[in-house]
Amino acid sequence: MGAILALAVSASLLFVGVLWSAMIALGHKHYLFGLGILLFFPTALVYCWCYRDESKEASRFLYPGFVLTTICAVPMWWLSTQLIAVS
Numbered sequence: 088m089g090a091i092l093a094l095a096v097s098a099s100l101l102f103v104g105v106l107w108s109a110m111i112a113l114g115h116k117h118y119l120f121g122l123g124i125l126l127f128f129p130t131a132l133v134y135c136w137c138y139r140d141e142s143k144e145a146s147r148f149l150y151p152g153f154v155l156t157t158i159c160a161v162p163m164w165w166l167s168t169q170l171i172a173v174s
Contacts, residue, residue, distance in 0.1 A: 090163060097155030104149025105131045111142050 105124060108131040113121035117138070123130035135142045135149055 090159060094156065094159040094163065097152055097159055100148050100152030101128075101156050102152070104135075104145050104147075104152050108135055108142055108145035108149060111145055112138075115141055 105128045109121050109124040112118075112124055112134055115138070117134070120130065120134045124134060131145070131149055132153065135146045139146070
């Protein structure tokens, strides 16, 4: 149960970071980045890396959310494949 809660919190951080970086990109008239972020969320990582000064606030949510989601999702995916293989 704790793993699911950790995944939910980390996915929420990631979601907020993606939306915030899209708003920042659109606000600074980087329309292609803004649309790219809304259509394909890893673009937010690229945008926050390229425009570090403009996206400091979004990076505080985006990077930890991405790392924690990856840390939580990969073991859960592996466990689910093991459970399917056993049954």
